[in-house]
Amino acid sequence: MDARDPRVTRRGFLTGAVAATVILEPxxxxxxxxxxxxxxxxxxxxxxxxxxxxxxxxxxxxxxIRIEQQRLPWADLYAKLQVSVPAGxxxxxxxxxxxxxxxxxxxxxxxxxxxxxxxxKGFRAEEYLPATWQGGVxxxxxxxxxxxxxxxxxxxxxxxxxxxxxVGPDSxxxxxxxxxxxxxxxxxxxxxxxxxxxxxTVNPGKYTWGFHNLLWQNGANxxxxxxxxxxxxxxxxxxxxxxWGALANQHKIAPPAxxxxxxxxxxxxLGYWIAGSWNFTGLREAKVEFAVAPVPRLFKHAVVxxxxxxxxxxxxxxxxxxxxxxxxxxxxxxxDHVAEWTLRAGQVSxxxxxxxxxxxxxxxxxxxxxxxxxxxxVGQSTPKWxxxxxVTRPVIDSVYTGQRPARAAMEDLAxxxxxxxx
Amino acid sequence: xxxxxxxxxxxxxxxxxxxxxxxYPLLEGLRLSFTNARLGRAAVRYVGIAxxxxxxxxTRFHVSLANTAFYTVASTLPVLVIPLVxxxxxxxxxxxxxxxxxxxxxxxxxxxxxxxxxxxxxxxxVGPFNYYLRTAGLPARxxxxxxxxxxxxxxxxxxxxxxxxxxxxxxxxxxDIPRELYExxxxxxxxxxxxxxxxxxxxxxxVLLFVVVTHIIGSFQLFGQVFVLTGGGPGDxxxxxxxxLYEAAFQNFFQFGAASAMAxxxxxxxxxxxxxxxxxxxxxxxx
Numbered sequence: 001m002d003a004r005d006p007r008v009t010r011r012g013f014l015t016g017a018v019a020a021t022v023i024l025e026p027x028x029x030x031x032x033x034x035x036x037x038x039x040x041x042x043x044x045x046x047x048x049x050x051x052x053x054x055x056x057x058x059x060x061x062x063x064x065i066r067i068e069q070q071r072l073p074w075a076d077l078y079a080k081l082q083v084s085v086p087a088g089x090x091x092x093x094x095x096x097x098x099x100x101x102x103x104x105x106x107x108x109x110x111x112x113x114x115x116x117x118x119x120x121k122g123f124r125a126e127e128y129l130p131a132t133w134q135g136g137v138x139x140x141x142x143x144x145x146x147x148x149x150x151x152x153x154x155x156x157x158x159x160x161x162x163x164x165x166x167v168g169p170d171s172x173x174x175x176x177x178x179x180x181x182x183x184x185x186x187x188x189x190x191x192x193x194x195x196x197x198x199x200x201t202v203n204p205g206k207y208t209w210g211f212h213n214l215l216w217q218n219g220a221n222x223x224x225x226x227x228x229x230x231x232x233x234x235x236x237x238x239x240x241x242x243x244w245g246a247l248a249n250q251h252k253i254a255p256p257a258x259x260x261x262x263x264x265x266x267x268x269x270l271g272y273w274i275a276g277s278w279n280f281t282g283l284r285e286a287k288v289e290f291a292v293a294p295v296p297r298l299f300k301h302a303v304v305x306x307x308x309x310x311x312x313x314x315x316x317x318x319x320x321x322x323x324x325x326x327x328x329x330x331x332x333x334x335x336d337h338v339a340e341w342t343l344r345a346g347q348v349s350x351x352x353x354x355x356x357x358x359x360x361x362x363x364x365x366x367x368x369x370x371x372x373x374x375x376x377x378v379g380q381s382t383p384k385w386x387x388x389x390x391v392t393r394p395v396i397d398s399v400y401t402g403q404r405p406a407r408a409a410m411e412d413l414a415x416x417x418x419x420x421x422x
Numbered sequence: 423x424x425x426x427x428x429x430x431x432x433x434x435x436x437x438x439x440x441x442x443x444x445x446y447p448l449l450e451g452l453r454l455s456f457t458n459a460r461l462g463r464a465a466v467r468y469v470g471i472a473x474x475x476x477x478x479x480x481t482r483f484h485v486s487l488a489n490t491a492f493y494t495v496a497s498t499l500p501v502l503v504i505p506l507v508x509x510x511x512x513x514x515x516x517x518x519x520x521x522x523x524x525x526x527x528x529x530x531x532x533x534x535x536x537x538x539x540x541x542x543x544x545x546x547x548v549g550p551f552n553y554y555l556r557t558a559g560l561p562a563r564x565x566x567x568x569x570x571x572x573x574x575x576x577x578x579x580x581x582x583x584x585x586x587x588x589x590x591x592x593x594x595x596x597x598d599i600p601r602e603l604y605e606x607x608x609x610x611x612x613x614x615x616x617x618x619x620x621x622x623x624x625x626x627x628x629v630l631l632f633v634v635v636t637h638i639i640g641s642f643q644l645f646g647q648v649f650v651l652t653g654g655g656p657g658d659x660x661x662x663x664x665x666x667l668y669e670a671a672f673q674n675f676f677q678f679g680a681a682s683a684m685a686x687x688x689x690x691x692x693x694x695x696x697x698x699x700x701x702x703x704x705x706x707x708x709x
Contacts, residue, residue: 079672082461103675107461193547193562205567206655256546256564257656264547387674398657403569416482421460421675 036326037066041081042095043074047281048345055341059333065326078386081314085109088317093327095147098135098308099379099386105138106383111313112141121328123335131376132308132350138381144310145331146350148341151306151369151376152213153280154296155273157265158289164189164271173291179243179298182272186253189271196253198261199274205248205257205400206393210274213305214240216377217298222392222417227382230417232392232410240299241406245399257401265290280365281346292368294375306376308350342366348373384420391416455683461676473683483684485658486666487691489573493662494641497577501637502630505585509592510618522593526586533583537650540579541566544651566652569659576647576660583647588633595629596622635699642692663688 044052049071056067070091072080078100084090086109096104104110123145125133136144156173166174166185176182186196199214200207215221220236223229231237247254255264262279264270266286274295283290295304311331313324334341339354341347348369349355360366379385395413398404404412455473459466477483508525512518528536543549544565552562565575599622607617623630645664648654654661663684671681 075673082676086461107463193552193556195547203653203655206653257567258564258652259547259567260545263545267548269547390669390673393653394655394658394661397655401567401569401656403657403659421677 036322037068038093038323038326038330039068039070039091040093040095040327040330041070041072041077041091043072043077044095044345045071045073046278047285048278048347051341051345054344055334055337056330058337059330063329063333065329067330081109082107085314090314090316092313092316092320092323093330094312094314095309096144096312098132098144098146098310099389101136101143101310101312102138102381103383103386104312105141105143109314110143111315112143113145113313115142118142118145121332127352128350129352129373129376131306131378135308135378135381136310136312144312146308146310147334148338148345148347148349149277149306149308149369149373149376150347151277151372152209152274152295152304153277153365153369153372154293155265155275155279155283156291156293157268157271157273158291159268160189160194160271166271175293176272176296178296182296182298183251183253186272187251190253194269195255195259195264195271197247197272197274198254198259198264198270199247201262201275201279202260203258203397204255204261206397208389208392208396209276209305209307211240211244211392211396212379213274213295213303214243214298216303216305217301219300221380222385222388223380223382227380227384230388230414232417233414236299238406238410241396241399241410243298244396245402245406248400249402257397277346277348277365277369292365294368294372302375303377304372304375306378308378309347384417387420388417391420451682451685454679455686457679459677459679459682461678466679469679473680474687476680477683477687482658482661483663483666486661486663489658489660490642490644490662490664493573493577493644494638496573497580497641498634498637500577500581501584501588502633504581505588505633506592506626508585508589509596510622512589513593513596522586522589525589528583529586531583533646534650536579536583537647540575540582541651544575567656569656572652572656572660576644576651579647579651580644584637588637591629591633592626595626599625631699635696638695638699639692642688642695 132146136142161173176185189196198204199210218236218240224231265273266288338349339357342349395409399406399409457466458469546564555562565571603621644662648660652660654665667681667684670677
């Protein structure tokens with residue numbers, strides 16, 4: 001029988017501890033090593049933000065990649081990107097609107113993405129609608145990949161239009177097919193504090209996206225095709241500006257320049273409403289009885305304003321392959337699950353893959369949005385687009401409120417656009 | 423000597439912060455105002471006084487300056503008089519503590535909260551103001567979308583917001599006036615109006631000067647209310663200098679050089695006004 005003390009000696013304990021550490025450490029390190037965490041900035045501040053949160057939670061559960069989201073109103077997001085990225089404090093991934101791509105690319109805020117990488121990650125042009133795919137390209141280089149397509153839509157308030165007897169023999173709501181028809185029908189609705197027609201969610205007077213939609217319908221634009229001079233003095237643009245100024249003043253069909261059209265529509269004080277597709281989920285939640293139709297052709301062409309959201313990589317201070325890979329994984333995952341995004345956030349996907357999903361084509365609003373795809377148009381690909389939009393806002397507001405005649409206002413706008421710095 | 427050194431030692435952290443966060447940005451802003459600096463532009467070059475001369479041609483800057491001046495002039499009288507009248511009423515009386523709190527409450531709100539509240543109150547379609555007007559059979563108005571009323575709506579919002587603050591300042595001034603003066607005046611048979619004119623007003627002059635100077639400086643820096651309520655609209659009817667500056671700096675191409683020039687031009691205007699006011703009221707403030 002061994003007479004030695006069975007208790008562990010100090011030396012024995014230390015030897016054992018060191019040995020255990022040496023043997024177990026690599027395994028521990030492997031098990032505990034966290035997957036990459038990435039920062040992701042977006043402007044999804046509405047109901048779509050909650051949907052994004054849920055999808056990101058699922059993404060993290062499935063992939064182990066953690067995403068730190070920062071959600072800001074779009075304007076603040078863009079200002080923050082512009083100052084953060086040069087300071088090396090930008091996010092790993094940012095969701096931006098298509099029209100922001102040219103100026104961010106021009107200012108070196110975004111990192112170009114080469115075609116080989118895009119193809120290698122399984123993204124192909126033929127899987128996307130052309131306008132959305134092309135929106136990620138500036139001066140021949142790709143800077144972003146499209147996610148979805150916010151766009152305009154005609155909302156019709158069932159109660160208001162029925163009361164105005166704007167119902168066809170088939171008991172369906174009457175849809176205006178021209179500018180004159182729209183004005184006539186809207187006049188039938190407008191009385192007291194109820195308005196016949198509005199374009200824009202809030203502040204319709206300065207709703208540049210609506211103004212752009214009408215310009216594009218009339219074959220006009222903010223810049224000439226060479227993107228070097230303003231085109232807002234062209235006769236087609238002036239015609240649109242005249243109509244813009246007549247909406248509230250002459251025809252008396254539209255709400256005041258600073259009205260909240262969404263609230264007015266929800267409160268049953270607005271009949272026909274051209275507004276963004278992002279409004280429809282909220283209207284459903286508010287249990288507003290409404291129907292939708294494609295944006296009516298009010299001028300020469302049936303063009304629908306659209307503004308795809310694009311995934312982009314802000315330029316990092318130092319390259320981090322793991323983070324970039326994680327960001328790619330997220331883009332891939334969202335693209336593969338885009339049908340759920342479409343169904344729950346109400347934004348139709350840029351990728352065609354989900355367009356045949358029976359749940360999507362079975363939804364009357366999503367079906368209408370998809371039906372407009374052939375008419376989508378986006379802003380011109382120039383770094384001056386956003387700045388031009390900023391100077392357009394007060395000018396069209398002054399036309400809408402009748403402060404200035406259309407021609408004088410457009411002359412002033414042309415001067416301001418010309419004076420924009422390079 | 424040693425005492426002085428100790429005093430400076432205690433002051434040093436505060437002074438250091440002041441220099442780093444106040445003086446340096448001011449001077450850097452001045453330097454930027456002579457450059458074509460823009461965020462995202464790698465090469466910055468000196469352009470002399472070009473940013474300042476451009477202001478002479480910038481019609482929107484002129485409109486902004488005119489709007490700011492109008493707001494300053496039009497809002498000064500109500501800001502001077504309404505809190506004073508309330509202060510005189512609340513200087514005595516059983517409910518004065520409660521009422522002071524009630525009047526001061528709006529000032530505890532942030533400008534965004536105030537703006538959003540009034541935005542809803544004045545909403546042309548679903549706002550309570552227009553609702554009650556319609557109920558009373560009066561025509562509704564688009565207060566913030568009508569160039570004739572938009573600036574007045576902003577003034578009304580501001581007066582509602584700041585009245586409580588100036589009320590407290592006036593009350594402090596009123597309580598500093600020796601009661602014996604009123605008693606003596608009463609013994610001499612002076613009426614209430616006469617006492618106000620000959621005792622209250624002259625002895626409140628330093629407070630009035632403070633209210634006027636701070637309000638005018640604040641007025642030239644008007645931004646928050648306009649940003650939330652009208653965004654400068656309708657058209658440019660309520661556009662102010664600071665909004666113009668903000669847009670140049672943070673919306674349109676981040677033109678830090680041009681925006682800095684606007685900031686220094688605004689500083690010059692405020693400085694001139696302040697000197698003018700001090701000259702005007704100095705010498706009448708002692709008693």
